[in-house]
Amino acid sequence: MQKISDFHVLPITYSSQATHYMYIRAHASRPKPGAVDPLPADRTLFVVNLPPDATERELKTLFGKFGTVERVSFAGHDRVQAILEQEDETSEEEEGNVDADENGMDEDDSDGEDVQAKKQRKKVEREAKVAPKVVPLPIAALRALRPTGSVGHIVFASPQHLNASLAIPAASLPLKWPKFKATSSAEPSGLSHYIARHKALRPPLTAIKEHADSSMEVFEYKQAQASKRNSKYRKGEAIVDEDGFTLVTRGGAYGQTLGGGVGVASKKFMQEMKNGGRKRKKKTTSKEGFYAFQVREKRIKEQIALKKAFEADQQKVEQRQGKRFKPY
Structure with missing residues (x-):
């Protein structure tokens, strides 16, 4: 294999006209003081310039020719994940021991739980079962596209498999990129990936309607629960x-x-x-217009008032007619 600096050049072919070059070398562990590197240096292959659409299954198939591949790590993400998993395992073991002691102490006290607290817990569980849920939009199984020049790590089962991947004879190069049948569970690649992505971004109207209706049901349910709490x-x-x-x-x-x-x-x-009691307004005992005779008397008074006003207007008109304009 051709070498550039410390890296071995590994050509792979998609077809007779498409060739991709990856650069590989043994992983050099450089953990920080006090930290543990989850990638073993004697069994890990460092790969540069991975194909943007490469999947874990394809890389395991490609490097599986040289030995058993335990796992594949992309761009250091799995390294951090492994460290976090190790920390979680240790914390879970400690919590499990503490919980075991606490459970042993609380078994006798569980019978003395407040009745009101039990009712509240059962109410919350019942509401959780009755509460509506949002119907998600359909999601297509699409592979993740990484930036060009991304790196990764291939962890083999033994150091011999790592040495075999670094000593590939020139007659076996270039390697063929693994291709799976369309009927398999592999995600689409190339142009098929973008076609599937275009369809996934445009779900059918029935799915959109179900998603929107369920979202409104959840919103209305939350509003009703909030109004009950504030009532x-x-x-x-x-x-x-x-x-x-x-x-x-x-x-x-x-x-x-x-x-x-x-x-x-x-x-x-x-x-x-x-302060001497509340000062309230005095309410009138009599209600105007409550009885029939009160309504009749009110109408008669209104008619008399209108008649008087009409007569007064007539007198004013007659007085104005008797006056004439005399300039001399």
Whole structure:
């Protein structure tokens, strides 16, 4: 194989007219002080200029000719993920030990749980089951396109497999890029990828309608739940007005007083009582126009007033007619 600096040149062909070049060498581990490198230096192959649409399955098939490939890492993402997984495993083990001790201590105390808390938990679980969910839009299985010149790591099962990948005879080059049948589960590549992406970005109207309708149902459900939480009416609670009196309401889900008892006067009412009581407007006992004779008398008075006004207007007109303009 041809070498450039420390890298071996690995040509691969998609067809008789398309050739792609990758550059490979053994991975040199350079972890930070106190950090652990999840990629073993004696079994990892460092690859530069990966094809933009390369998948883990294709790379495992390509380098599987030289030995068993354990996993493939793209652009260092899997290295960070492996470190995080190791940290999570250790933290889970510690939490598991703590939880085991706590569970052993809380088994006896679980029976003494508050009844109200149990009811609240069951209510939340029941609402979670009844709550509507958003119907997602259809998602097509498309491969991830990486930038040109991206790097990756191929982890083999043994160091011999790594040495075999670095000592490929010139007669075996260039390597053929693996191609899978259209009936397999592999994501589309090339022009088929962009056609599938175009179709995925334009789902059918029925799917869009279901997604929009379900989204509106979820929104309305959340609005209804928020209005219930902010409402002053609570089931099983008495409703007390500003004067401290319990309001008598009809039965039902809201405003139903189960416990009874006397309502507690508000602070505003108590303060007003200290200041000499509330000043209320005097209400008139008689209601105008309540009885039939009052309506008749009112109409008669209106007719008399209109007649007097008409006569007064007639007198004014007659007085104006008797006056004439005399310039001399």
